[in-house]
Amino acid sequence: MSENTLSSRPVDRQGEAPSPAAGAPMALAGVRILDFTRLGFGAQATLICGCLGAEVIRVESTTRPDPIRVMPPYVPEPGSHGEGFGAATLANATSAASPNRGGIFYKYNTGGKRSITVDARHPKGLALLRDLVSVSDVVTESFAAGTLERWGLGYPEQVKARPDVLYVSMCGFGHEGPDTAHVTMGPTAQALTGLTFMVGLPDRPPAGWSFSYLDHVGGYLGAVAVLAGLAHRARTGEGQHIDVSQLEPATALSGALFFDALVNGRPSRRPGFPTGNRRPASAPGGAYRAAGEDRWVVISCRTDDQWRSLLTVMGDPPWGADPRFSTFGARQQHAEELDVLIEQWTSQGDRYETMDALQRAGVPAGAVQDAADRLERDPQLAARRHFTMLGNDEVAPLPLEGMPVHMAGTPVHTGGRLHRGPPVLGQDTDAVLTELLGMKPSEVEALRAEGVLS
């Protein structure tokens, strides 16, 4: 399948919003999370919980909105994009005026999260939040250490409101230890924990990650903390404070490299390392140029069978029998020469056609895909309904990401238990206060008039 053909037939998403089996239960049905997270790290954790069916209530502020609600890129005005989403333009930069247009917000706040606005610094606002803690199973937050304490909503206060509360804090350096005042963003934590170092070509400064991988990983561990804490509570009746940092979830991600240095005395900081895309288990292995501008296809042969199949697909070139390439070890030793020969072949072909030809012969291969490829060309993601069309009162449905796992008995849904898109700021304030705290609409209005719900 050529890329042109594919892009001229974009993946059809009409009617694609997956309909979970009617009435199917969700795994975390009945779990309520009072969610003070912002940005990526903490919000990723509650996104997962929401996709699993927990009721996630974002507590927000109209005066200090989550930065990703107002940061570019901005979601287009309804109707402003033409054929396919790629046709949207940046012309609507004035969208910063709305707290519902920040594009990154839509990455991290699926899961059917609700949104309420409460001024935690107002005594009546604080009282409301304590009341909400009393009817919640879990409290999550991602502020700097000490912030909730200053509000009067630290763990001891939460326990007064709900003795078995599970409190999961997600903060760069955590709440214990000498450096808790340090601030992190994903790239900070990636630098400190060795992740940045592990992306690069030999004898050059690390290239690192161009995105906050550890916002995701930290968020996954935040979700693990919620689930583990709930399991512990179910067994013992006890709540607790679980202190998630952005550093500890990363230390085991380097796998054997950590041990090779500490046990064998072979430091990672050595000439020739990191090795780009070369890995000990592949020969040949790497990203090879394909036809087109900056297009690449990855090939990774882990067995002799795969190597022989690669040669067959390439039309059995004469150098295939060269002793330099006769064994796995020899191919690793002569990787540079081998890569040149392979790239002469790959550079002639379309990346998807090469991938398909190799895969049909049993050779691990894949196009290097960017975001547009994933949204518009990847037939596997489309078939698996990886993206779900969801919008809200202000934003037309977009193909959004959720928890990418399929559970047969308790379906995961990107729109959460409510099957809806990320919330407009404060859209659930009235509903939450009346449903959960039994307030009358007139009482809610009175609080609003006093500025408590801002």
Added chain:
Amino acid sequence: MTGAVRAEGAPTGPGRGAGTPLDGVRVVELVDESAEYCGRMLAGLGADVVKVEPPDGAPSRRQGPFLDDVPGPDRSLAFWADNVGKRSVVVPEGPDGDGAVRALVEAADVLVHTLRPDAAARRGLDYERLGPALPRLVVCAVTPFGQSGPWADFEADDLVLMALGGSMAACGYGPGPDGYDTPPLAAHGEQAWRTASTYAAIAVLAALWWRDVGEEGRGQFVDVSAHECSASMTEWHCMTYLCSGSVFRRGAHPTLTAADGRQVAALNPDFLGPHVFANMLAMLEDEGVAGPLSDPAFADPGYRAGHYGEVWRAMKRLAAANDGERLYRLGQGAGLPWGVIRSPEEVAGDTHLQARGHFVELDHPELGRTVRYPGAPFLAHGSPWRMDRRPPLLGEHTAQVAGEWGVTW
């Protein structure tokens, strides 16, 4: 059936797992390298994770680097990294082995495997067969592309998954004068596999919650596609394309090079507010390198953006006068999210993580030494992470598990 075995069977050991979230939960792991990290996590949460291996061991036991560079099934450091806390049971190949696996699964709460649908069926481990017989069992299959879809039969290792998932396209060096002259780069450490394994652990936890606390008390089948998990980890890239029509192109973050040659990621997140620049300026002045930045004109973000070269030059003056660790702490002292770029093992020297008790020395009695491992991924004082058992020797627990689980083959 499984519940009965668990309720009446022998405990997993004196005091083992007590107080952990998954105390008493039995996990059978039948996986290749791609999903071992899942079991490592479940073991840390207190589950009794039994790794089922063929007589010559799991594939990761043959993966280097090895202890002292001498290969051997108990010497693979890749195996150590992802199998700490588990027990190892060896079963024969062929029908006898399949019978043994089935017996273990019947005594377990969870089966995590990496078998394609046809392979699972051949071994009698397809959910169509297991589900009706063992309704409380949670089965989690971690495969490259999941159980369905046009690529379901394709082959992929971590490198291929990093390519298809999108993180690779976004990592690497920026273009030279004639365009990109270096390839997109995948991180080392098998990050796509680790992401899939982590999602698998989350799904298993959720499935156990549903079984034990939800209304039905039933297990279920969980289908994890490593490709989908890998495709979910690039932060704002899909949204950028949806919002702007432009695709993020790779390029390294700018870093400062300190006096000792170490690099420091020196983020300058102006978007967080005017205090960010004000704090940095005060620090640069204290260190005597502010130069023209002290001009009040720089307080205006617009002016600053137009003269960012001056800001960067001041930061470089600071870097040239300090070594990497001090530069990191100078930035952090000013409230800036700076971080010195460490190699994976250099993080073991971090005093903050040490104070949090993160690294754990585990005894390897057969080697007569201890080895330091990265420990708990979070601090949960009420239900501490279990980190007290080194990775298993090949077949070390075959008889022990058979006895404790009441399983014979």
